[in-house]
Amino acid sequence: MKIATVLRNDDYTREVEQALKDKLASTPCEFVEGPDDHPDMVLSIGGDGTLLEAVHQYGVEPSYVGVHTGHLGFYADWRPEELDEFVQRLQQDRPAIVEYPIVDCRITMRDGAVHRKWALNELVLRNASLSTLVTCVYINGDELETFRGDGLIVSSPSGSTAYNKAVDGAIVHPSIEAIQLSEIASINNQAYRTINSSLVLPKHHEVELIVMNPEIMIGLDREQDIWRDVRSISCRVGQEKVKFARYKRLTFWSRVRNSFIKG
């Protein structure tokens, strides 16, 4: 089995990687360096943010395993103290593969050019300046509303516990193939009105955000860029999924409890 690692940039994380490499030295596992080496498994060592970086570097081909060197995350199963157990399971067990849906995004420019992007957590749309974002929201071609406010988030199920949760979006189990549209500080008064609730859209439904501002900020997981002259952004559940190799049972709801209620 070919394994690649993606690390958070700190000394402790690098120590954990070295310890893991030492433990796997006498096994058939081979460590490789980058996407061109086509690893079977990518080990993310760090936090949930490190895992996001790993999936954008390696894509949907390999399966992912997370070791957390900070607090227990949503994408990481193993603590550094459990490396021996992990190494043992890696050699003996066939992992359960769980697949998490992604957000598929099509960004259409005013000149007609189209950019395809995707996110494991979410797409975030904000105005590039502090003034109001103005966006017409369409669902499956039907107008829903004109949104005015700070921004909009289109999250995946596994991203629903991240930024989406901070704006009171619902937590969606990753076995549900859906995307969620959530508002960031919408203006609701006598003149302007939005739905003011998060919307959960099933597979094959499409949310289209027609952009009125000349310059916007688009966030895709960790990446964020200022875009000029965007006409619209369309999001739907992606066809492909990100695969996680689960060598131990850790349910999504127990992660929710560990992260938000009791660690």
Ligand code: NAP
């Ligand atoms: P970060 O500032 O370290 O991320 C913020 C927090 O979100 C960290 O505690 C991170 O965990 C956690 N996180 C990431 N993905 C998660 C998930 N799927 N479920 C629950 N928690 C999750 O930045 P980052 O590490 O580069 O992560 C990028 C993500 O930060 C974005 O995708 C966005 O969801 C989130 N974010 C949240 C807010 C907010 O809540 N107001 C604002 C901006 C961005 P780790 O510490 O383990 O990395």
Ligand code: MN
């Ligand atoms: Mn982080």
